[in-house]
Amino acid sequence: MIIFLTTVFLVILILSLFMASSLSDQLDFSKRVTKVKNLIIKDTPSTMLIKLKGIKSLKKIDFSLSQAGFYSKTALLNFLSACLIFSVFIAAWCIFFARYEHFPFLIKVLLPIIGFILGLELPFFYVHLVARTRRKKIQQALPDVITVLSMYVDTGYSLNNALHSTAKDLRYYAPEISQEFSITANELDVTNNYHETWQALVKRVNLTELKTLVAALEQSYKYGVSLKNILRNLVSQFNRERMVKLEERGARLPIYMSIILIFCFLPIMFTIILTPLILRVVDVFKRMY
16 A cells, blocks of 8 residues: 555656746756756765766757656756656565565566666656657647648738747647747747757657648748748648548548457357357257267
């Protein structure tokens, strides 16, 4: 019971550690990595894990957290602390489990080591899973978001103002892409380097449809092409692609239904039909012999 309650507490703690309270509670990658580097001098719970992972990989870990939508100032440090807590907890649980079981000595030694490594990798798996789910949600909502963005551009809004308004209007319908658009719009407000800002958005999301959108926006900015026409064409293209994907899913339904029919319904039907026949045959053989 104690182990179960401790596990629930750790899960709730780690889920709350990564969430940013607001968009203003954000730092770029270099600042957050530098902050963790400075904390190495101090005696923190994550010092040992930071040394184990190496300073060079901190930026990669921070980038993975950003892809999963964790933009808190202390997201990187909290993530490393969560890795350490999980690894120590699972290793301690393995030691406790091996102590009361009659395992060979080698297994008693290897079990805590395997538990430590597993606990170290579980937060990475969780972040990867969250990033993949977030990417799918952005992909599903992108055509509707571009439709709203094109409506604001049609009414005479500049691109920055259109991004701000789109992010504000869709913060409940599509919070993931709303967050990304808000970050991009804030960066565009303080810098004139459009190319780096858009490429940073592409790297964070890593989505083919978003790469197409960014390439079209960069062409509009570079060559003076009408942004309104580009967005309309993109909306039509993305809607067609979404319809094609839905048609492909519909075309696969008969295959899935056949699998369900073969493995679920047919065995039951054969059982109902053949059981009386088998019982009669058995009864006949009993009478004969």
